Amino acid sequence: MYTLRKLKPNRTYGWILVPIGLMAVMLAVGALFGAPAGFAVGGAVFTLYSAYSCLTFVRTANAGFIVVTLFQLSAGLVAFSWALAYGQRPNRLGLVFVACMLFFMAWMVLLAATKKIRWRGREVLELAAAEVEQAQNGYTGRPLPVGKTDFTQDHILGFAEFARRHLIAITYVGRDRVAFVPVREGNEPAFILGLKDDYTDETWVCFDFAGNVSANVSQRDYLDFREALSFDKLCQSLGDLFVEFVGLFQRGESVRILDRLDAVGLSMFE
């Protein structure tokens, strides 16, 4: 079934530049200082990357990132072992590292294919925009008060944990409110590295513990829709979507939240 997308196609291919860039750096260092140096650089980069993935796990509690961390760590160890034993017969430890790397790589690909380690911001925006019609550009930097709910603090905090774990949104938990920032694949490093203390310029939905819900769509995200959508309806729809999600979570039907996101039908490369 072909689904009409409201967002412009994702043309950010940064994810493919990382392995290509790494290969290029390894080859360049290898050509200049010899193959062991090239492997050592590759090992160092993989190890650093594993630290980033580990940080992602710490911030989101998404267990998939343990697998990613282990893959990158084992790839780093493979590269280091090749650097140390260059020109020698492969030793048993090196083969164990290669086996671990291949095992975790296969697992990681499976997780990526099943969207377990995919940031869901794009799906969230598609769902929010699904019923919103085209209108004159009515963008404003002001958030929209969406309405009032009777969710308890525990429900909101529980959903915040769920949203983080399933990469639906980065959460900012305050003394009297929780803000959910849906993050699109490729935009997450700034949030993971803690470079975004202030979320108010982003797209967000905020639940305060008195039950008030407000929503905001950032100008960047708004301009990423193919058409100028009715801005107030888009904000309302985004807020309603999260209210629905918290409702489903409250009723113990959190799997339906993931079903709705999966139903958008984005491929792993979109």
Next chain:
Amino acid sequence: MDFKSAAALGSCLSKDYAEDFFELLVNYQDVSASEAASRLGLHIRTAQDFLEALTGLGIVEQREVFEKKRPYYRYTLKARRITLDLDLAQVRRPRSAGDLARQVREKAHSGARFSLARSGDRIGQVSFSTGEGRERKEHKISLTDPQGLFLYHLPFPNAEPLAIGDILRKAGVEAKLSPEILDIIDVLIRHGAIDVVNRNDASREVAG
């Protein structure tokens, strides 16, 4: 006393030589500007301005006298007590019942930037840029809590406009605070950040 007179009196009283000047006026039967200036160590122009300001306020009386053929003024204290009585109700802007019935919404592409308050449930500040290039200036207005709540609930540019009274109710702002709300609305209208929509236009737009 009107605000202008009160401001002029306040300005006179705030001079660092005011007390000495009044001492002179109280103890002398009358005095000229040059006599007062020489006695208090002031420039004659300063003394003259001070005395003329007091004359304008009716505190001293001015009398023209002649020395040979040259005229000059002598000043006599007229009031033995100065009362600054200012009714602040006179600076209250006149409002009509129709003010709260005006239908408003944010104006698209106004260039106004609304910043959220730290509490996150209201607008804390609104800023406008004026001028171009090097002359560009930013004017920031920090909002009171009721103003912030009102602007938080102001309809978006492409949303249906609402009456100011309805927005006040939606925002939970008491009607007695409407003067400060109407004040910020007037400012935002002047800066082109709020659209006042004629009821007929709005219905036509919604129908369209």
